[in-house]
Amino acid sequence: MQSITIRRPDDWHLHLRDGEMLKGVIGDTSRHFARAIIMPNLVPPVVTTADAAAYRERIMAAVPAGDRFQPLMTLYLTEHTNPDDVEAGKASGLITAVKLYPAGATTNSHGGVRDIEKAMPVLERMARIGLPLCVHGEVTTPEVDIFDREAVFIDTVLEPLRKRLPELKVTMEHVTTKDGIDYISSSKANLAGSITTHHLIINRNAILVGGIKPHYYCLPVAKREHHRLALRAAATSGDARFFLGTDSAPHVDPLKECACGCAGIYTSINTMSCLVHVFEEENALDRLEAFASLSGPAWYGLPANEDTIRLVRRETPVTYPAKIETGAGPVTVFDPMFPLHWDVV
Ligand SMILES: NC(=O)N[C@@H](CC(=O)O)C(=O)O
Ligand SMILES: [Zn+2]
Numbered sequence: 426m427q428s429i430t431i432r433r434p435d436d437w438h439l440h441l442r443d444g445e446m447l448k449g450v451i452g453d454t455s456r457h458f459a460r461a462i463i464m465p466n467l468v469p470p471v472v473t474t475a476d477a478a479a480y481r482e483r484i485m486a487a488v489p490a491g492d493r494f495q496p497l498m499t500l501y502l503t504e505h506t507n508p509d510d511v512e513a514g515k516a517s518g519l520i521t522a523v524k525l526y527p528a529g530a531t532t533n534s535h536g537g538v539r540d541i542e543k544a545m546p547v548l549e550r551m552a553r554i555g556l557p558l559c560v561h562g563e564v565t566t567p568e569v570d571i572f573d574r575e576a577v578f579i580d581t582v583l584e585p586l587r588k589r590l591p592e593l594k595v596t597m598e599h600v601t602t603k604d605g606i607d608y609i610s611s612s613k614a615n616l617a618g619s620i621t622t623h624h625l626i627i628n629r630n631a632i633l634v635g636g637i638k639p640h641y642y643c644l645p646v647a648k649r650e651h652h653r654l655a656l657r658a659a660a661t662s663g664d665a666r667f668f669l670g671t672d673s674a675p676h677v678d679p680l681k682e683c684a685c686g687c688a689g690i691y692t693s694i695n696t697m698s699c700l701v702h703v704f705e706e707e708n709a710l711d712r713l714e715a716f717a718s719l720s721g722p723a724w725y726g727l728p729a730n731e732d733t734i735r736l737v738r739r740e741t742p743v744t745y746p747a748k749i750e751t752g753a754g755p756v757t758v759f760d761p762m763f764p765l766h767w768d769v770v
């Protein structure tokens with residue numbers, strides 16, 4: 426039986442939600458992952474250090490007994506965010522990053538930033554104190570095609586911002602295009618990117634061929650095949666600027682399976698099985714640990730986890746439930762459309 430052992434992984438982009446949904450999903454992450462960067466796009470969003478402290482308590486209360494899990498909290502950047510509050514949050518050790526959602530770009534982002542000029546005082550402070558900015562890198566300009574929104578964001582928002590504040594550390598989250606990969610690869614410093622599990626597996630055909638498939642719809646939306654191949658090459662390259670952020674984003678099925686379905690794919694439960702499969706296909710099992718367990722902590726200035734997980738390849742496929750039941754309702758699990766043989770033991 427084939428097996429590999431890697432340092433325990435972390436998830437550098439995760440949606441845990443709140444209330445019954447939080448209770449229903451957190452175990453799927455804490456079973457395998459030691460830490461995760463927790464997205465602040467709740468309703469209402471996590472905007473102050475006090476909000477983040479209270480949310481952290483609710484998360485810790487929901488962690489299943491026996492799991493050791495550390496949520497790394499983020500603040501949702503608004504045009505009114507107070508730089509002193511952000512600095513105090515970092516100083517206390519509570520806040521790991523601040524998240525930029527262009528207003529209207531994705532789920533629960535209407536309170537995000539419309540005019541980046543208004544956020545400059547906070548961004549300047551973050552550059553000064555070394556607090557990373559995580560970005561949902563898509564413009565929301567109605568004229569820009571949804572498949573081009575990441576590339577246009579790089580040219581019109583990210584590059585000007587980085588020119589203006591070269592000391593600001595920026596994580597380009599859930600990179601979905603070759604443009605994003607090339608931009609990160611060509612940067613000299615202070616830029617890294619997270620890549621989701623599902624964007625390594627699906628291209629836009631998964632959403633649209635043979636009928637419309639809401640459970641493959643997320644933002645940024647999956648792109649053409651050559652973009653997926655660029656993501657796979659980057660993820661399996663060992664380049665420390667690319668690391669795992671699952672962007673596991675649960676929504677109850679009724680909110681996905683309707684005339685205006687929510688964006689988000691739920692992958693926490695089978696992410697590790699899917700990832701090993703991808704790395705095996707790319708003959709890069711020796712680089713899985715860098716992607717899932719080493720490059721993320723290095724970027725965020727944290728130690729890698731000391732304990733390990735073991736992954737084994739089973740003859741018969743490992744099965745996962747098609748959906749999980751939460752107190753908030755059923756959530757469909759990501760189906761990679763191929764059998765999974767790797768299991769976490
Ligand atoms: N990725 C998604 O499609 N959805 C995320 C938001 C986000 O990360 O953009 C969500 O909160 O549901
Ligand atoms: Zn996003």
Ligand SMILES: [Zn+2]
Nearest residue numbers: 440464672674
């Ligand atoms: Zn997300």
